[in-house]
Amino acid sequence: MPKFLCLQRSVPTSGEAMSPAEMQGMYEKFNAWREQFRDNLVDLGGRLGSGKVVTAETLDGPLVEVKELVGGYMIVSAETLEEAAEIASGCPGLVRPGSGVEVIEIRTP
Numbered sequence: 001m002p003k004f005l006c007l008q009r010s011v012p013t014s015g016e017a018m019s020p021a022e023m024q025g026m027y028e029k030f031n032a033w034r035e036q037f038r039d040n041l042v043d044l045g046g047r048l049g050s051g052k053v054v055t056a057e058t059l060d061g062p063l064v065e066v067k068e069l070v071g072g073y074m075i076v077s078a079e080t081l082e083e084a085a086e087i088a089s090g091c092p093g094l095v096r097p098g099s100g101v102e103v104i105e106i107r108t109p
Helices: 020-036 081-089
Strands: 003-010 041-043 069-077 100-106
Touching (some): 003 081, 069 081
Antiparallel strands (some): 003 100, 041 069
16 A cells, blocks of 8 residues: 655744643544544654754754744555645644645555
């Protein structure tokens, strides 16, 4: 079955953090979603650490300006891109304003 890389993106925000009750509710929804799609979720990824942008050109300053950041990833097994997108769109972690997911087919030889 084809596999798809799902990049979880969000906009950096200085908004309020979720309350403990909101976090608990999100985790309950996440666990239910994870159980529903357990046969499709190949890798739920992990927290991403620091990274480095490597380019052929010199960039302004040592850091890249961030308008959108990758907050996580997962690998989903699905028959089609549409099915993978449907699975990814139900992830409860995508409820924050400005969050989304990019779904990309992983092609192997």
